[in-house]
Amino acid sequence: MLGKTAASGQIAEPRGIGDDHEVPRLPVSAAACSASGLEDLDQRRSVDGVVRECAQVPLSQDAAICVHEWSNSVSRWVLPGPCYNMPVMRPTDRDVVLRVEGLSLGGSGVAHLNGVEILVAGAAPQETVRARLTRPSRKGTQAQLIAVEDPSPVRVAPRCPHFGICGGCLWQHVDYAAQAQAKETIVAERLAPLGGGAALPVRPIVAMDDPWAFRNKMEFSFQPPHRLGLHQRGRWDEVIDVQTCFLPSQTVMEIVAAVRTFVVEHNLVCYNTRTHEGFLRHLVVREGRATGELMVAIVTAPGPFAQAHALADTLVAQHPQIASILWAINATHSDAVEVSESHVLHGRPFIFERLGRQTYKVGLLTFFQTNTAQAERMIDVVAEFAHLGGTERVLDLYCGVGTFALALSAQATEVIGVDASVASVEAARENAVLNGVSNATFQALEVGHLEGQLPPETRFDVVILDPPRAGAGARVMRTIVRLAPPRVVYVSCNPTTLAADLQELISANYAIEAIQPLDLFPHTYHVECVVGLRRISAG
Numbered sequence: 001m002l003g004k005t006a007a008s009g010q011i012a013e014p015r016g017i018g019d020d021h022e023v024p025r026l027p028v029s030a031a032a033c034s035a036s037g038l039e040d041l042d043q044r045r046s047v048d049g050v051v052r053e054c055a056q057v058p059l060s061q062d063a064a065i066c067v068h069e070w071s072n073s074v075s076r077w078v079l080p081g082p083c084y085n086m087p088v089m090r091p092t093d094r095d096v097v098l099r100v101e102g103l104s105l106g107g108s109g110v111a112h113l114n115g116v117e118i119l120v121a122g123a124a125p126q127e128t129v130r131a132r133l134t135r136p137s138r139k140g141t142q143a144q145l146i147a148v149e150d151p152s153p154v155r156v157a158p159r160c161p162h163f164g165i166c167g168g169c170l171w172q173h174v175d176y177a178a179q180a181q182a183k184e185t186i187v188a189e190r191l192a193p194l195g196g197g198a199a200l201p202v203r204p205i206v207a208m209d210d211p212w213a214f215r216n217k218m219e220f221s222f223q224p225p226h227r228l229g230l231h232q233r234g235r236w237d238e239v240i241d242v243q244t245c246f247l248p249s250q251t252v253m254e255i256v257a258a259v260r261t262f263v264v265e266h267n268l269v270c271y272n273t274r275t276h277e278g279f280l281r282h283l284v285v286r287e288g289r290a291t292g293e294l295m296v297a298i299v300t301a302p303g304p305f306a307q308a309h310a311l312a313d314t315l316v317a318q319h320p321q322i323a324s325i326l327w328a329i330n331a332t333h334s335d336a337v338e339v340s341e342s343h344v345l346h347g348r349p350f351i352f353e354r355l356g357r358q359t360y361k362v363g364l365l366t367f368f369q370t371n372t373a374q375a376e377r378m379i380d381v382v383a384e385f386a387h388l389g390g391t392e393r394v395l396d397l398y399c400g401v402g403t404f405a406l407a408l409s410a411q412a413t414e415v416i417g418v419d420a421s422v423a424s425v426e427a428a429r430e431n432a433v434l435n436g437v438s439n440a441t442f443q444a445l446e447v448g449h450l451e452g453q454l455p456p457e458t459r460f461d462v463v464i465l466d467p468p469r470a471g472a473g474a475r476v477m478r479t480i481v482r483l484a485p486p487r488v489v490y491v492s493c494n495p496t497t498l499a500a501d502l503q504e505l506i507s508a509n510y511a512i513e514a515i516q517p518l519d520l521f522p523h524t525y526h527v528e529c530v531v532g533l534r535r536i537s538a539g
């Protein structure tokens with residue numbers, strides 16, 4: 001029960017709001033709340049009921065937040081977040097002081113005020129900040145960091161001079177060990193509801209030994225007149241002319257500098273994403289960290305590129321280890337690297353990279369894990385959770401270029417990989433040949449269409465799945481349940497969608513045996529997670 005309504009003349013006492021506020025509460029009648037008909041916070045459930053009770057809870061003398069209870073014919077529940085339809089009144093001359101408790105999955109510091117979660121971008125855990133409340137959004141109530149009053153012991157000086165403006169890193173101001181700890185906590189918190197009150201077996205995160213120069217792929221953008229770099233934080237249409245970056249190797253940054261110099265000297269025209277005019281769009285550099293091979297791709301709009309070979313010659317003269325230089329054409333307005341046509345300017349259209357004992361052929365567009373060192377550790381975890389004894393049939397869903405399928409093939413009778421990308425499946429088949437693997441086959445197929453493609457008696461001992469950030473979704477999870485494998489290994493890059501997908505397995509009598517968070521993206525909030533599950537009944 002949310003509390004007594006304003007109509008009764010008493011001030012409401014909403015759930016989750018503490019008694020430590022210092023300012024009077026502002027009663028508001030349910031009828032005055034304009035939130036009816038909005039969607040739930042996570043937008044999964046639509047709200048077709050009416051607001052029965054509503055209370056404005058003050059955050060300071062000038063700011064309040066709307067908390068209300070909905071009811072409809074199906075359920076009755078409290079929406080603990082802000083009312084999007086009723087703006088928080090902005091404090092005009094007053095800031096709030098907040099104690100930052102941790103870091104959120106979106107990258108902000110997390111604090112609470114009168115029980116309401118406040119997200120403060122740029123804040124570090126365990127510090128006191130002065131912040132100004134801004135409008136609530138679907139990401140939570142946000143506040144702008146005004147000053148750090150009592151700095152966190154884990155606040156550090158960012159290594160990169162572009163930090164704060166560049167969109168590449170959000171957490172360089174936080175000590176790496178604390179970043180890793182925050183990711184472990186995020187995974188534990190997101191998955192906690194699956195335990196039904198019992199603690200889940202979350203292992204300590206596998207963090208990087210050295211959290212710098214780990215990326216094997218970088219995508220840089222051009223912007224007129226001659227900028228070449230990464231996107232400004234929060235801006236799709238502004239590029240920072242990065243002079244340095246500590247995420248790839250320094251060789252990659254030397255290539256960026258050489259391309260920029262060439263572009264300036266030849267007065268090449270860069271693409272304008274607002275007007276869609278211009279020529280040079282992206283520079284993609286891939287580096288085989290285990291092989292030392294480099295791929296450089298210049299992505300342009302359609303049109304003649306008279307200087308293409310001269311640019312390639314310049315780069316090869318400076319970096320003879322470049323194994324591939326491509327000119328790729330993106331004829332669409334999309335700012336993603338979409339390629340309709342490509343020309344080899346030097347070497348071959350792919351490079352080789354190794355993960356453990358396996359060698360992989362990596363093209364410009366093939367999905368490949370971007371952190372070689374941590375991908376190897378992730379493969380080890382997948383192998384451990386799969387418990388293979390040499391006699392099993394394994395299904396690897398969302399297999400990409402065969403990362404897990406090929407690594408595990410020696411411990412199984414048969415491995416079948418499925419991926420929607422025809423290019424990745426072709427690469428996986430070639431990688432099987434390259435590594436002398438004869439018991440792995442690959443199918444180009446939407447995983448959602450898998451069920452109709454499998455004979456009804458098909459059985460697998462282990463199903464591995466590694467979906468994109470959106471997760472696999474209920475339909476795919478139910479297909480896995482119908483296949484009834486004794487073991488499932490779920491590799492995830494998004495703990496939120498992971499939690500929803502795992503719920504389907506738990507409801508079908510699968511038990512979580514172990515959860516292993518891994519950090520593949522230091523200085524960002526991204527966290528990977530491998531979950532091992534076992535079927536505990538015929539389900």
Ligand SMILES: C[S@@+](CC[C@H](N)C(=O)[O-])C[C@H]1O[C@@H](n2cnc3c(N)ncnc32)[C@H](O)[C@@H]1O
Pocket residue numbers: 367368369398399400401402403404418419420421424445446447448466467468
């Ligand atoms: C996170 S990657 C994993 C790749 C691979 N497991 C690896 O580690 O390299 C996700 C993969 O899912 C594939 N994919 C995305 N949506 C898909 C779908 N609906 N059906 C099948 N594959 C899909 C992509 O092509 C991509 O290769």
